[in-house]
Every structure is written in structure tokens, then in C-alpha cells.
Amino acid sequence: MSATVNTLRFAINLGNAVLAKTLPDGQPGGITVEIASRIAAEMDATRQLITYPTAGKVVEDAQNDAWDIAFLAIDPKREEVLRFTQPYIAIQGTVLVKAESGWQSVEQMDKEGVVINVGKGAAYDLYLTRQLQHATLNRLSSSQAAIDTFLKGEGDMAAGIRQPLERATAENPGYRVLPDNFGQINQAICVARMNSKLHEKIANMLTQWQQDGSLQKIIDRELSEQ
Structure with missing residues (x-):
């Protein structure tokens, strides 16, 4: 079932402990969850988090309409089914x-x-x-x-x-x-390959947040707590 107009489904890869984690209350947290919250707020949408144990599972679901936005490492093989923004962090x-x-x-x-x-x-x-x-x-x-x-x-x-x-x-x-x-593993935000309009919106947001320094503040704060 497709997401409703005002709901954005974010795939959160818990297999990357640098970018996502399970909080004491059982909810996902970390850098990617913070970015997901910012994207949802900017697009006036409800944030729905869908957790995955590995990046491979996220990629497998890319063509199954199981999520709208994901956070993965850029890779030529993945680009066959995914459309990536510019990197926001290198690991x-x-x-x-x-x-x-x-x-x-x-x-x-x-x-x-x-x-x-x-x-x-x-x-x-x-x-x-x-x-x-x-x-x-x-x-x-x-x-x-x-x-x-x-x-x-x-x-x-x-x-x-x-x-x-x-x-x-x-x-x-x-x-x-x-x-x-x-x-060096470049991490980016991605969408299904066919979703070029959503990709453009997110890439523009990311560029703005990188230029004003707000994204780096999120990254620095989350990494300091690890």
C-alpha cells in the first residue's frame, strides 16, 4: 500500500550502528532518525519509521513500495534501483x-x-x-x-x-x-530509482542544511553521545 499524501515512510537501517540505534525505550534513534524528523517537518508530513536489520534488506524492499526514503551508503550496484543524494557523512x-x-x-x-x-x-x-x-x-x-x-x-x-x-x-x-x-564509505539519502521528484526535493533540503551548518550540528551531537 502506498504512503498517504501526508505520511513519509523512512527506512532506518539498524545494521549501521554509527547512524542508527535502538534507544532504551525500544524506539529507533540516531543520526538518520534525526534527519528523518527534519525531512518530515520540512515537508509537513507525518514521520513513519520502518526499521531494518541490514542495509541489504532495505535495498531488497526498494521496489516493493515498502518505504519512501532511506539512508544508505552510495554504491554503483545499488544505483541500479536507488537514486542517491550527495553524501552527508563519510565513514x-x-x-x-x-x-x-x-x-x-x-x-x-x-x-x-x-x-x-x-x-x-x-x-x-x-x-x-x-x-x-x-x-x-x-x-x-x-x-x-x-x-x-x-x-x-x-x-x-x-x-x-x-x-x-x-x-x-x-x-x-x-x-x-x-x-x-x-x-571511505559515503552515506547518502536515497529513494526508489523512479521517484525523481522526491529525490530533487530532498537533495535541495540537504544542500541547504549542509550550507547553513545545521546538519553537521546533528551529526556532531549524535556522534558525541556514542
Whole structure:
């Protein structure tokens, strides 16, 4: 069923802990939820939040009329079904390794026999799928599952977004995050490919908020609370 004229359905990817989270009361919160609230207010619409466990699930629903606006990493494969705005934040992709391992740089990742845990369909999964020629990707159900599975002893490393990986090291002695990054993941707002009018409205809003600094204030405030 399509959204009514004054309701906007926002897909919130809880698989990206930097941008979205579950609050103590069970409701979603974080950067993307704050942006969703601003978009709804600007368009004089009711905000409806639809949570997803992974980015891959959001993309799968893009052609099912399950949501109107989403927040995902820009990727060429996704652009086949989605229309992205300009980026509003860039996130670092790196890897979690055992503290005693010899890994010193992400440049050492791509070797025969190396198994890298990733969240299936995540932006860094898509990126590494294109870039790696020798290492093997072990695709798990989510980014958190990729980390948890590595902590249980499966795989040589876990790839993901820097902040959740560093959080894992703080909670699990014996692990460390490599100091460099294999890529910068640009996060943007997106709509279904055919919805060019909504895309134009959101892109214009985003440009205004980036120019006046109000969007950066939201990002800085939310990141300071993590």
C-alpha cells in the first residue's frame, strides 16, 4: 500500500550502528532518525519509521513500495534501483584482527587463504567484492554477526565500520583494529530509482542544511553521545 499524501515512510537501517540505534525505550534513534524528523517537518508530513536489520534488506524492499526514503551508503550496484543524494557523512571501513596477529595494514588483506567476515549486502561487502582478488569473504547475516562470528574464532578478520569495530575491542581484550582504512564509505539519502521528484526535493533540503551548518550540528551531537 502506498504512503498517504501526508505520511513519509523512512527506512532506518539498524545494521549501521554509527547512524542508527535502538534507544532504551525500544524506539529507533540516531543520526538518520534525526534527519528523518527534519525531512518530515520540512515537508509537513507525518514521520513513519520502518526499521531494518541490514542495509541489504532495505535495498531488497526498494521496489516493493515498502518505504519512501532511506539512508544508505552510495554504491554503483545499488544505483541500479536507488537514486542517491550527495553524501552527508563519510565513514571509514577497516578490519578487526586478533591482537597477537601479524596484520599491520589493510593492504595485507588480499592474500590467498585469508577469510574476511563481512555483513552480507553491507556497503563494505559490495566494495570488497569488487576490490579483492585473492582473499575470501565470509558473508554473515549482519555486520554485528560478522564481528560476533570472528570473536568466536571464525575467520581471519572482520571487516566493517571503524566505530563498531573499536567498540568490540573495548569490550573484548585480545583484539585490535588496524590503523588504516580500505575505503571511505559515503552515506547518502536515497529513494526508489523512479521517484525523481522526491529525490530533487530532498537533495535541495540537504544542500541547504549542509550550507547553513545545521546538519553537521546533528551529526556532531549524535556522534558525541556514542
